[in-house]
Structure formats: structure tokens, C-alpha cells
Amino acid sequence: MATTNTELYRRFGGQLRVRFFRFAPLTLSGIRATSKKKIPLVLLFTPPLIGTVIFSFMVYARYAPEVIVGEMGANQEIAAAVAERVAEQVPDVKRQIVGFTRVLRVFAILAIAWFGSGLFAEDRQCGAHQLYFARPITRLDYFFGKFFTAAFYGAGTVLVPGLVICLVAVLSSPNWSFLTGEWDVILKTALYSMFWIGIVTLVVLCASSLVKRRAFALIAVFAFFMFPSFLATALVGITKDVRFFALSTLINSRRIGYWLFDIASSGPRSMLSYDLSLAFLETGTVAVLCLVIMAIQIRRMEVVP
Amino acid sequence: MTDSAPVIALQQLAKHYGQVRALDGLSMELAPGPTGLLGPNGAGKTTLLKLLLGQLVPDAGTARIAGRNPQDRDDRLNLRRFVGYMPENDCLLPRHNGVETVITLGQLSGMNYHDAMKRAHEVLDYVGLDEARYRQMEEYSSGMKQRLKLAQALVHDPDILLLDEPTSGLDPKGRRHMLELVHDLGYQQGKSILLCSHLLRDVEKTCSTVVVLHKGKVLHTGAINVLTHDNETWMRVEVASPAERFVRRMEELDMAFEREAADRFRIQLEDGAEYGDELFDLALTCRTAITRLAPIRSSLEEVFLATLEADERARKEEGAPS
Structure with missing residues (x-):
């Protein structure tokens, strides 16, 4: 008999179930483990939080005069005049949401890169994949487990704040006019946020799967987003051909955002009037490449060479 | 299953x-x-x-x-x-x-x-x-x-x-x-x-x-016990003192043995010999008694090394690259 503390081996009396979402424990444990250090959480989530509060107030300010004047029973002409005056000062809600989401894209990169860049790299470094792939999970489960861990942080920085602003717009608009008249903005905000979170998460995880150190993955991610943007801007500046903007995923995401929200390109934004298919081609290629690289790397992690 | x-x-x-x-x-x-x-x-x-x-x-x-x-x-x-x-x-x-x-x-x-x-x-x-x-x-x-x-x-x-x-x-x-x-x-x-x-x-x-x-x-x-049994031809024997007559008799019979102590021996049995029977007879003729008799097992290590050596020899004889 073994001389352990209890000297007792107990049989497991429960049941081992086959779950549909086999990756869920991996995601939950990943979120638990990556969120242990609180300082990065505070640093990366405070700016989106402050932004959400400010933009919520601005959205409220856009609708408030109409509602207040209406409730006071003043005549409709005054109400319309006040609303018009406010509209001149405060941009319309759709533009506010688009602008807000555009700013938050950068925080999504920061958060996903910080919390996601170690997900594959540290597993490889610590040999964790040998333990995972001795369990009844597939490579796809493993990928989803990591993907949703990183995407969780992206959602916290861009999707949730975007939806909160939409909620404020719904609640503060008179007669639910935002919900009835501009419901598509809510849908588009969610769609655009998920598109961006997906692309960034794929890039971060791809970088993480190629290296054994988290720091290298972080550098690779920022290089990937920053270098093409500088290059594209420089090339456009030299050649005056705006199609060079399509080299940058960051700029392409902006182009896709304007198209999705149907915001006209004018002024400096006219630079983003290049062919939309180029933007989709670049982001699509990036996504497919990342998936292919990860498929190869995860296979190597399961089938240990 | x-x-x-x-x-x-x-x-x-x-x-x-x-x-x-x-x-x-x-x-x-x-x-x-x-x-x-x-x-x-x-x-x-x-x-x-x-x-x-x-x-x-x-x-x-x-x-x-x-x-x-x-x-x-x-x-x-x-x-x-x-x-x-x-x-x-x-x-x-x-x-x-x-x-x-x-x-x-x-x-x-x-x-x-x-x-x-x-x-x-x-x-x-x-x-x-x-x-x-x-x-x-x-x-x-x-x-x-x-x-x-x-x-x-x-x-x-x-x-x-x-x-x-x-x-x-x-x-x-x-x-x-x-x-x-x-x-x-x-x-x-x-x-x-x-x-x-x-x-x-x-x-x-x-x-x-x-x-x-x-x-x-x-x-x-x-x-493991069968594996270590394969080479089990040696016995450890202890006899009641004095053991000199027992030693002389073994020498006369040309038996392979090693004296570990005054009254303790390692004795190799011939293939097919019955455990102990011969030794008890021998002790009786020498007017002594066997107080302990136990087979000496080859350790797994000995078997393992012998197996590896045999494999190496076989590979060399076949000319196979090792």
C-alpha cells in the first residue's frame, strides 16, 4: 500500500460525458489563467470603459432635447428646432458608433495580443499540448478553446462597449425610434466587431503558434498591423494611388466598416474609396493564411515529432 | 474488454x-x-x-x-x-x-x-x-x-x-x-x-x-519471475558446521561451487538436476545437514544486459548496422 497522506485511492463514481462544446473547459480555464494578473486588465479595459461612458453620454445628449421638449408639452416646432440645433453640435448616433468602434479597434488589438499571444506559444514552451492531446479532444476543439479565450478579451474591448452604446441609444431615443428606425446599426455593430475580433484573434494566434516565446508573438502581431499601415500610407503618398491602402489590414478594416455602415467617403475619408473587393481580398487572404498555418502547427502539436 | x-x-x-x-x-x-x-x-x-x-x-x-x-x-x-x-x-x-x-x-x-x-x-x-x-x-x-x-x-x-x-x-x-x-x-x-x-x-x-x-x-x-528463472542454476546453501567434509566431497565430485563464508556456499547445479535432492544426499553422506537452501535468482539487470549483449552479437554476426 502506498504511503501517501490518505493512502487511499478512490474510484470515480461519476460519469464521463461527451460534450458538444468540448472546447468550453479549455476556454474557461484559459480565461481564468490569463486574467490572474490584474494590472493589464485594468490598463487595457479602463480606456474602453471611459470611452463607453463618454459616448453613452453623447448618444444620450443627441436624443435628450427631443425627449425633454416633448415631455414639457412645448410645441413641435420648438422641439424640432432644438433637436436640429443639437444635431449640428453632436454627430448622429450611427456616426458616433462607427467612430467609437474605430477607436476601440486599436484596444482590441492590444487586448487580444496581450492575452492571446501566449496561448499557443506558452503551451508549446511548457509542453501543455502533450497533456491536452492525451484527452478526448480534437485539434479543432483545441483551436476553438484558444480562439474563444483570446476573442473573449476582444469582445470586452469592442463588442460589448459597442452594444452598450446601442442600448443607450435605444433607451434614450424618443418612442424607441433608434430600435425601430435604425435597428440595422445594432446588427452591423455586432457584425463589424465580430469581424474585427475574428481577424485580430486569428493573426494573434497564428503568431503565437509559430514561436515559443510570448514576447516574440507580441512583436510579430504589432509588426503585422503597424508595418503594412506605414508602408501603405507611404506608397499612397508617393504614388497617389489609393489602392495601396489595401496592403494594410488595419486600413482595410476601416474601409469595410464604412461600407458596412454605409457612410459616405468624403473629405479625408475619400482616401478610403478604393475598391472594396481589394479590402476583402486582403483580409480574406490573411484569415485563410492564418488558418492554414495554425492547422499545420496544431497538427504538429498533437502529433509530436 | x-x-x-x-x-x-x-x-x-x-x-x-x-x-x-x-x-x-x-x-x-x-x-x-x-x-x-x-x-x-x-x-x-x-x-x-x-x-x-x-x-x-x-x-x-x-x-x-x-x-x-x-x-x-x-x-x-x-x-x-x-x-x-x-x-x-x-x-x-x-x-x-x-x-x-x-x-x-x-x-x-x-x-x-x-x-x-x-x-x-x-x-x-x-x-x-x-x-x-x-x-x-x-x-x-x-x-x-x-x-x-x-x-x-x-x-x-x-x-x-x-x-x-x-x-x-x-x-x-x-x-x-x-x-x-x-x-x-x-x-x-x-x-x-x-x-x-x-x-x-x-x-x-x-x-x-x-x-x-x-x-x-x-x-x-x-x-519477470520466469525471465529471471531462466538462468537459475545456482543455489545458495548453508550447512551445519563443520563443513570441511562437505567441501572435500564436492571437490571429489568436481562440482562447481564458491565458498562465501565458513558454512555458506554458492553451488551450480547441472542442467536438469532436481533442486536440492542431490545436495541433501551429499550432506547426509558427509554427516552434516543443510540448514538453508535457496535458488540464486539472476537479477533483471543481469538478464537485461545478457539479452542486449546477445542481440548485439547476433547483429554483428548478421552484419546488420547497429
Whole structure:
């Protein structure tokens, strides 16, 4: 008999179930483990939080005069005049949401890169994949487990704040006019946020799967987003051909955002009037490449060479 | 799976790494119970375990574990529910402590959170990982890591355990403890264990059956006591004093013997000789008495080395590259 503390081996009396979402424990444990250090959480989530509060107030300010004047029973002409005056000062809600989401894209990169860049790299470094792939999970489960861990942080920085602003717009608009008249903005905000979170998460995880150190993955991610943007801007500046903007995923995401929200390109934004298919081609290629690289790397992690 | 059905069945299993033959047409069947997979470094032990888990793809042949084919996706997922694997090298879940590691891996095996948590504490108690279970694993000693690896292999209470060098990097006390645990699991808890080791004593202490692997081939397989019996032609004999007449008589009969002490001898019996009968007769004629008679077993180490030497000789004679 073994001389352990209890000297007792107990049989497991429960049941081992086959779950549909086999990756869920991996995601939950990943979120638990990556969120242990609180300082990065505070640093990366405070700016989106402050932004959400400010933009919520601005959205409220856009609708408030109409509602207040209406409730006071003043005549409709005054109400319309006040609303018009406010509209001149405060941009319309759709533009506010688009602008807000555009700013938050950068925080999504920061958060996903910080919390996601170690997900594959540290597993490889610590040999964790040998333990995972001795369990009844597939490579796809493993990928989803990591993907949703990183995407969780992206959602916290861009999707949730975007939806909160939409909620404020719904609640503060008179007669639910935002919900009835501009419901598509809510849908588009969610769609655009998920598109961006997906692309960034794929890039971060791809970088993480190629290296054994988290720091290298972080550098690779920022290089990937920053270098093409500088290059594209420089090339456009030299050649005056705006199609060079399509080299940058960051700029392409902006182009896709304007198209999705149907915001006209004018002024400096006219630079983003290049062919939309180029933007989709670049982001699509990036996504497919990342998936292919990860498929190869995860296979190597399961089938240990 | 019936009790008599082989737990592991290999047929012409081969795996090459470039020019190196890690496994060279391995065929064998292992019955339930603790089995030692013995071989020097590079013999192909770890490769075999990874093939059994489906973590490697064989170049040829088939492997079945509890009747399931690890190369088939569904079978592989299924078999991992009742197979526990303890890898040789350091494996940690980054940023997890001991309990979190075992809980997560328990959940991935199909447990719900509460079962996994309860079970994690049970197995961590069993392996003797006390307060350390709450520490970050980066702070663990080698012994703690080994215990944790065993705990995670046990969390889902598997019927089959694949243990790869479980005593690697342990101090003597930790090693003894680990061997006691493995022995307990094999003999008291009825687990089928495939224990990979290059340490003969580990296998001798924990297993009833041994497979000797060398350069990807099975050199020997069988029960340890039978294996060590093969060379059992020497007896240790103690006689009542004085023993001089007994010595003279043995010399007259031209018997092979060594005197270990005044009244204690190592005596070689001829092939086919009945244990002891001749010696008792001999003692009687010398007017003395045999006070102790016991066969001298070859240690597994002697058998192992003899097997390896024989294999090397055979390879040289065949002119095969070693």
C-alpha cells in the first residue's frame, strides 16, 4: 500500500460525458489563467470603459432635447428646432458608433495580443499540448478553446462597449425610434466587431503558434498591423494611388466598416474609396493564411515529432 | 474488454525518424496488469506510447489498445477516456496551479466542474501533493511535478495507465514513493499499467511482466519471475558446521561451487538436476545437514544486459548496422 497522506485511492463514481462544446473547459480555464494578473486588465479595459461612458453620454445628449421638449408639452416646432440645433453640435448616433468602434479597434488589438499571444506559444514552451492531446479532444476543439479565450478579451474591448452604446441609444431615443428606425446599426455593430475580433484573434494566434516565446508573438502581431499601415500610407503618398491602402489590414478594416455602415467617403475619408473587393481580398487572404498555418502547427502539436 | 483479452496488441508496428528505426516491426500482445517496458535510451519506448495514444502515426503495422485503433479518430477520442498518460518530460499548463491543472484536464476528459474539482483533490491527496497544489507550477520541484503528472493521469480514473519514466529526476525518497504509488495502482487498484523505464529496479518493483525493447525490436517478453528463472542454476546453501567434509566431497565430485563464508556456499547445479535432492544426499553422506537452501535468482539487470549483449552479437554476426 502506498504511503501517501490518505493512502487511499478512490474510484470515480461519476460519469464521463461527451460534450458538444468540448472546447468550453479549455476556454474557461484559459480565461481564468490569463486574467490572474490584474494590472493589464485594468490598463487595457479602463480606456474602453471611459470611452463607453463618454459616448453613452453623447448618444444620450443627441436624443435628450427631443425627449425633454416633448415631455414639457412645448410645441413641435420648438422641439424640432432644438433637436436640429443639437444635431449640428453632436454627430448622429450611427456616426458616433462607427467612430467609437474605430477607436476601440486599436484596444482590441492590444487586448487580444496581450492575452492571446501566449496561448499557443506558452503551451508549446511548457509542453501543455502533450497533456491536452492525451484527452478526448480534437485539434479543432483545441483551436476553438484558444480562439474563444483570446476573442473573449476582444469582445470586452469592442463588442460589448459597442452594444452598450446601442442600448443607450435605444433607451434614450424618443418612442424607441433608434430600435425601430435604425435597428440595422445594432446588427452591423455586432457584425463589424465580430469581424474585427475574428481577424485580430486569428493573426494573434497564428503568431503565437509559430514561436515559443510570448514576447516574440507580441512583436510579430504589432509588426503585422503597424508595418503594412506605414508602408501603405507611404506608397499612397508617393504614388497617389489609393489602392495601396489595401496592403494594410488595419486600413482595410476601416474601409469595410464604412461600407458596412454605409457612410459616405468624403473629405479625408475619400482616401478610403478604393475598391472594396481589394479590402476583402486582403483580409480574406490573411484569415485563410492564418488558418492554414495554425492547422499545420496544431497538427504538429498533437502529433509530436 | 474481457479480462483475458489483450490490453495492447501490436502487429508489425514500425516507425522511422529519417534513417533511424524507432520501432522496427513490433508485434506483441500484452495482458491486463502491470507491464514494464524496459530498454535503454532510444529503444523506442516513448515512441510506442505516443503511437498508442495516437500522437504519432506509424509508418507500417497496427496498434490496438483495449481493442481500439488509435489512428481512427473516433476510436482515439474514445480510448483517451480510459487511458491515463504521464509524459516523461516536464508538462505544465501555463499560469495554472496544481488543482487548476487537474480540474481542467478532468473537465476535458468529460467530467463536470464539481466532479472534476472533487476528484482533483482526491487524486492530489493520493499522490501526496499537499498545500503545494495551490502554488504556481513554476515553483514546483521535480518531485512535485512528477506527482502532479501522475495525478492528472489518474483524474478520470482510467483503466489503463501509460507511464513514461515516472521516476525520472526524483531523489531516492521521491522515487520510492512514486514506485509505491505505481505498485498500489497496479496490484491493489487493478489498473493495467505500461511502465516505460530504463531503470530495471523500477520495473522489477512494480511490474509482473516485462518487455525488453532494444533498437525498436522486442528482445524479450514474459513474466519477470520466469525471465529471471531462466538462468537459475545456482543455489545458495548453508550447512551445519563443520563443513570441511562437505567441501572435500564436492571437490571429489568436481562440482562447481564458491565458498562465501565458513558454512555458506554458492553451488551450480547441472542442467536438469532436481533442486536440492542431490545436495541433501551429499550432506547426509558427509554427516552434516543443510540448514538453508535457496535458488540464486539472476537479477533483471543481469538478464537485461545478457539479452542486449546477445542481440548485439547476433547483429554483428548478421552484419546488420547497429
